[in-house]
Amino acid sequence: MKTLFLTQTQVKNLISPAEANEAVEKAFEAFGKGQTQMPPKSYLFYTPFKGDLRTMPAYIESIKATGVKIVNVHVNNNEKNLPTVMATIVLNDPETGFPIAIMDGTFLTALRTGAAGAVAIKYLARENAESIGFVGCGVQAYTQIDLSVLMRKFKIIKAYDIDENRRNQFLHYVEKNHGLKPEGSNDIKIACNADVVTTTTPVSTPIVKNEWIKAGTHINAIGADAPGKQELESAILLRSKIIVDNWDQASHSGEINVPLEKNVIARENIYGELGTIVAGLMPGRTSNDEITVFDSTGLAVQDIAVAKKVYERALIQNLGISLEILK
Ligand SMILES: NC(=O)c1ccc[n+]([C@@H]2O[C@H](COP(=O)([O-])OP(=O)(O)OC[C@H]3O[C@@H](n4cnc5c(N)ncnc54)[C@H](O)[C@@H]3O)[C@@H](O)[C@H]2O)c1
Structure with a gap:
């Protein structure tokens, strides 16, 4: 079995704003119906380096999507030519736990945050x-x-x-x-x-x-x-x-x-x-x-919902690099 690796540029080309809105709206719906698992974010603090690392797991049963986002916030990263926030998403197969994909989550974090705002506008503005x-x-x-x-x-x-x-x-x-x-x-x-x-x-x-x-x-x-x-x-x-x-x-x-x-x-x-x-x-x-x-x-359900969409698209378009991670 192979794990699919996707870079930020590939991720960007695999999901449109409308698809992100749709995926995040469905994630909120499943969350609202109590059909998801989403334990609280857990934090590690790297105080001397002015940074932290958060893990955000979620499972959305209806779309068989599960995994974890790992995301940091390091406020001095600009000095090192790195973004303040960098995220990686690991998607797993809920049936076996196998890591089906590892992708950049930095762009997806901003995209799913935009989608949450858009969904809120749909229902509240x-x-x-x-x-x-x-x-x-x-x-x-x-x-x-x-x-x-x-x-x-x-x-x-x-x-x-x-x-x-x-x-x-x-x-x-x-x-x-x-x-x-x-x-x-x-x-x-x-x-x-x-x-x-x-x-x-x-x-x-x-x-x-x-x-x-x-x-x-x-x-x-x-x-x-x-x-x-x-x-x-x-x-x-x-x-x-x-x-x-x-x-x-x-x-x-x-x-x-x-x-x-x-x-x-x-x-x-x-x-x-x-x-x-x-x-x-x-x-x-x-x-x-x-x-x-x-x-x-x-919410982690937002991340996992958009990541699953990206993964499905990548398979169809044959994008990314597949590696036998257990080899
Ligand atoms: N809710 C979420 O899911 C979510 C997701 C990602 C980021 N965030 C948060 O959103 C915030 C913005 O993130 P970003 O990535 O856009 O950061 P950014 O640094 O790219 O942008 C922040 C902007 O705010 C401006 N700003 C700072 N202080 C201001 C002030 N007093 N008045 C007016 N403008 C001011 C800055 O000049 C900058 O343009 C952060 O607090 C971040 O932690 C929330």
């Missing part, structure tokens, strides 16, 4: 949403926009980044690739005045103010994915319907972790999990006026 605002224009912003545009007919893009060059590059990309019209200046208040607001910064002190968020907005809070991180003023959460990807992860490390820790909000303030809504077990948005917040921390 107003049907007539036309403008999308970004706070933070780094790596995640690109996959968020690429996958979000498939869910609503956005016409206007607004953006803010402390690094104005990054903002300008992002707006240029969005206008060129998706035809959205850039509006406003590099002003966070303007970026937050949109039908959908996507936040993708690594901040630990909230930067999005309550007074800037109008009724009917949907917010994808993507940036907070570790304890202590928070992008939105807690007052926003108090007037919003809060949807998390997973209570255990979000309460530990998502947008809600600090407000929970400070007792500004409690578990009763959380409406539910996105998977439950996708599975049709509870409604998503129920009025045009409500503010909805999706707190994304990133």
Whole structure:
């Protein structure tokens, strides 16, 4: 038996944004129906090197997909010409445990995060949403926009980044690739005045103010994915319907972790999990006026679902290198 090895370039060519959205939506549905196994992420800390390593296992029975993502965050890696975040996904055969594929998961991490944002927009944003605002224009912003545009007919893009060059590059990309019209200046208040607001910064002190968020907005809070991180003023959460990807992860490390820790909000303030809504077990948005917040921390089921899709495609297209790993 052989194990298929796939590089980042090969992975990129094997899955489209629409396919990623579909795979991740199905993963959320299976998760919502309780048809998955997903133990909590486990962490190793390399404190002297300012880094950590996380393992993220999952099993989605309905699509016979199982495996583990191994992902690091090393904040000083730029000095060594390496990305801050690098991921590897090992896919196994659930019947035998055999490692059927080992692939780069770095691009897939950004892709599946974009897909989670897109699925949240599908179920939570107003049907007539036309403008999308970004706070933070780094790596995640690109996959968020690429996958979000498939869910609503956005016409206007607004953006803010402390690094104005990054903002300008992002707006240029969005206008060129998706035809959205850039509006406003590099002003966070303007970026937050949109039908959908996507936040993708690594901040630990909230930067999005309550007074800037109008009724009917949907917010994808993507940036907070570790304890202590928070992008939105807690007052926003108090007037919003809060949807998390997973209570255990979000309460530990998502947008809600600090407000929970400070007792500004409690578990009763959380409406539910996105998977439950996708599975049709509870409604998503129920009025045009409500503010909805999706707190994304990133689930292993998202990674394994997109990796399985990539693997199936690679077999059809005969891509990658197969090696007898047990030899
Ligand atoms: N939810 C998830 O599943 C998930 C997945 C991957 C990454 N993340 C998180 O998303 C965040 C962004 O990741 P990335 O890969 O895009 O990083 P990145 O470094 O590529 O981009 C971050 C951007 O935020 C900007 N920024 C920083 N501080 C800011 C501030 N105060 N105001 C405005 N802009 C500011 C930076 O200039 C940069 O352009 C990180 O916190 C990361 O951990 C979450």
